Amino acid sequence: MTTKTDSLEKSSTINEDKLSRRNFFKRTAVYSAGAIAAANVLAPVKLKADDVNIVNQVEWGTKLGDRLDKNLYGLPSPYEHNNIRRIHDLLSSGDRYATVSMSPLHQQEGIITPNGLFFCRSHSGIAQVDPNKYRLMLHGLLEKPLVLTLEQLKRYPSESRIYFIECPANGSTGWRGPQFNNLQFVKGMMSSAEWTGVRLSVILEDLGLKPEAQWMLAEGSDDSEMARSIPIEKVLDDAMIVWGQNGEPLRPEQGYPVRLLVPGWEGNLNVKWLKRLKFDSKPWYSKEETSKYTMLQPSGKAIEYFWPMEVNSIITSPCPEVPWTDLKIGDKVEISGVAWSGRGTIKTVDISLDGGKNWVEAHFKGLILPKSWTRFSYIITWDGNPKVLLSRAIDDSGHIQPSIDKLVSKVGVEGIYHRNPIVGWEVTSKGVVNNVHVRS
Ligand SMILES: Nc1nc2c(c(=O)[nH]1)N[C@H]1C(S)=C(S)[C@@H](COP(=O)(O)O)O[C@H]1N2
Ligand SMILES: [Mo]
Secondary structure (H helix, E strand, O other): OOOOHHHEEEOOOOOOOOOOHHHHHHHHHHHOOOOOOHHHHHOOOOOOOOOHHHHOOOHHHOOOOOOOOOOOOOOOOHHHOOOOOEOOHHHOOOOOOOEEEEOOHHHOOOOOOOHHHOOEEEOOOOOOOOOOOOOEEEEEOEOOOEEEOHHHHHOOOOEEEEEEEEOOOOOHHHOOOOOOOOHHHHHOOEEEEEEEEEEHHHHHHHHOEOOOOOEEEEEEOOOOOOEEEEEHHHHHHHOEEEEEEOOEEOOHHHOOOOEEEOOOEOHHHOOOOEEEEEEEOOOOOOHHHOOOOOEEOOOOOEEOOOOEOOOEEEEEEOEOOEOOOOOOOOOEEEEEEEEEOOOOOEEEEEEEOEOOOOOEEOEEEOOOOOOOOEEEEEEEEOOOOOEEEEEEEEEOOOOEOOOHHHHHHHHOOOOOOOOOOOOEEEEOOOOOEEEEEEOO
8 A cells, every 4th residue: 555645635625614622612611701811711721730729729620600590401511512413504405404414523432422412413494293192103014014103113212322423424425535624524424323112023022023024114203204114034134113312312413202213223123203114024115215225336337235334433522623633742541432333242452553555553442342343553653754544443243444445446426425445634744634635
């Protein structure tokens, strides 16, 4: 693999949404209205080990705090007001109904996305479903077809599992080169949660699946009536009907009160505001599996079904929003990120500091679960030399992230979906981080 700086394609740096830390502090300073002057916040902080001001009472310790009944549903600190989903015109319909809001991956920790930051992809706005009027129909090739209320559905034995959901269009702006100079718009079409619900295998045992049933149709009750056909092996393997998201009811953005969860497979199969599940011997060829979510090949033919989300990884620190501009030579600094695969469990993540010439193995942090985000880490000593950081994940099904050129030579650039090549960031000698694509 040859990698020279001149073979890097740089991002065109779309900066209308400035997402840098500097901006964060600026706006924070404005928000806190005089409490701290902006200049103080932006000045380099000099820390002393014997600073008495730290143990003396700070301004928030000299008066009563807020009353406990101020927010009976808890809210983040007002200083975190910049930790939000973002929408970009290039990824959205003008009227903001059929659109996607991108999750701020650079501001997340661990393997759970807080519910307020979970990315949302919706084809016709966010339906507000009355749980008292909610009904779920299970019909087709079943011994005992059934309609359930929400309470009845929740009486089935439930389990809670951590899975990511990723739109197959995640990363799709990168097919022709780096387009956005930030992590949020490059990879924010995914999030992860602990989902609570009932496995379909449990319900189907109760309702009696007829042997001819080979496919399940899942249909949403929102205006788009999103519908997808799912093969019965996957349904019986690990698909779930879920009503819980990180310990509380699903958020409206995630399909309140009930969605389908198809672990590791394309986001669009996880039908929200679920209305019915129908069982039949053949697929339905709904609009979402004909006009969309097929994969156009260089030959002009399209792959019809392309279900699992491929093995993938991204460095989340540093990234353009989390630069290394405050580092001094000799500082220890962590390169960290997230890896995931819809085919199974992450086995290895390798890191390159030199654009793919040499690789070292990262170590994992925290839980390592199938079809979940897996956190990786590698510590280096900052030497002030420019770097091109890349990450490359391998899963336990034997799949490995391809290079950009290898992927493009196989699937072309017209397909939009399933873009999982090795990507990363350039770090300049000043610690500024940019989106670059390494060609090989
Ligand atoms: N009913 C319904 N389900 C839907 C959609 C929709 O528009 N309507 N969007 C799908 C798409 S394209 C994706 S990527 C996922 C996104 O899930 P999220 O919005 O919870 O992140 O939901 C899927 N389920
Ligand atoms: Mo999607």
